[in-house]
Amino acid sequence: MFHLLLATCLANDPSICAERLLPSAESPSVEECHRKAEPIARDWLARHPDLRGGAARCVETAGLPALNMQEVADGVFFYQGAMEQISPGNRGRIANLAFVVGDTVAVIDAGGTRAEGEALYAAIRSVTDKPVSHLILTHMHPDHILGAEVFAEAGASIVADARLSDAVARRTDAWMMSIPDQIGQAAFMGSRIAPVDQKVDAPMTISLGSTELRLEPVKSAHTDNDLTVFDSESETLFTGDLIFRGLTPSLDGSLSNWIDWVDGTGPDPAPSLIVPGHGPVAATWDEAVAPERQYLHALRDATRKAVTGGMALSRAIPAIVSMMKPYSEGWADFNATTARNAATSFSQLEWE
Template identity: 35%
Template sequence: MNGPARLLSAATLALLLVVAVAVPAEPLIRLEPVAEGVHVHRGGHHSLTSPDRADIANLGVVIGTDCVAVIDTGGSVAVGRALRQALAELTPLPVCWVINTHVHFDHVLGNAAFADAQTVFVGHVGLAEAVAASRAFFVEHFADELGGGEDAAAQVIAPSQGVTDTLELPLGGRSLLLKAHPGAHSGQDLTVFDMATGTLFLGDLLFVERAPSLDGSLLGWLAVLETLPGAGVARVVPGHGPVSVAGPHELQRLREYLESLRDGVRAAIAEGAVAEDAAAGIAAAEAKRWALFPEVHPRNVVRAWMELEWE
């Protein structure tokens, strides 16, 4: 085994080691208002080795006159429960929709806290299959986050409603417009637009401050960024970082990193380099811009290399 395959194996092993030793901490969820009826909890920039790794994603709620939508539920059942408790302090209205922006653990493992008859789980049309494919991995490596019991597999809740292009969800007095995107950050990226306030939830299509992680298509991600933020957007909520940002500047900074990654990998491939030897020099100037860069960036190089070496 050599080149990108060997580096990928090492990165995968490192991930498995850290997920085996982290111990979940008691979550503290604070829902901050970002617009009328829109609140966001900001996840921390914690490493996967941190006991707080379940609380790294931004989580949103949008409150209508009839019911509430929850956008991503966190990386553990405990985080999901804490989110639900924080929401109950804002409104007595029921949760009618839980929307997952993609499959990664920090966005979906809190779903079980919202599983009841009146709540519909919604995601990209490909998300249910992705959750099913990830279930065994989640149970093996995130058992504590799933409650540590024998029913851990049952705690992994997949969406029952899939979005193929766009879908409008009513909340009473306002609606959310969901849009499914082609492969980018992941293979199942979904955005959520609150038309009443112009608030766009981008999930992990946008990282701010925290180093972006690539699990889908580098070229696809760059293509999707060309369509964002879109008309009528007053503010965006990233998957990681501040609870609300204007959008264009932050999207441009992300684009610069991804372009630097693309160009560096292409140049290294053209020179006949080996991925593990070239990784440190690719997009090196970006290191000071992003938290957790040394942890995240080498995996991005491998993923990008596997995509671009066959151009």
């Protein structure tokens, strides 16, 4: 298989350049790829006015930069993101990503930039030439969704919780300004929000032929638009950021609902493998959620002490972080994330 790479530079800074993979030009021969190149590149650049195009070239799959995926179950491939906050060093690649191969391919989360989405697509093509039929977004956060346009261009239907689009729309302008500053303009170039095609407001099943994916919306917890995915053939559960392992959990939804979720016994039937939003896969529900359960309970208890003690928010945040210190072991970015969580949990629990 041959793939089109287009040289691009930022229109407002021609010194910042990178090649972009345009999956709609994918072809079985180099000649066909070259025939497609000019109109596809022209149309793509028209939709990306912030970029200027240069030379295009067609390369075989092996020549594409690809994420290093692990096959964690039969037909289930997993990429573990860096367990840290986004930075120039990690280029925003901190989220766990996955894909499931059936008669077609379904992708679970798309990465934090266009470039990461392209590298995920290249990893898929290194495994199979089957069409990518679905991209499932587990929640709204940019490290999971900003590679989505690559898969839309490849013909995939983008599937997400019905609440996700509105949540993303409220934050898009801020992300498009802040993320390039955090990871670098070159790493971010070409990244943009892709619209959701299929909005999920009740449990539903996606058929991949040889396997089925069960999608379950979750009431506000980590965010207000969380979605889990269960692969029936491998019995793998993809939780998105409802489960953090190693990277400190971040609260952008409801603390009490999140605690209720992790305090549960998990799905029935019990999964054989659990893929969290951050950190390594787990074999059992307790292995997956026990550290996060302890952290969230401690956050609730510390916040309640601050609230009942009559503290103002400015005093409560450092006090909560201090009370949480005994639970900091094993959590990356503990202080900064816990301070943000303290502000959110305080605003929620002061109304109990």
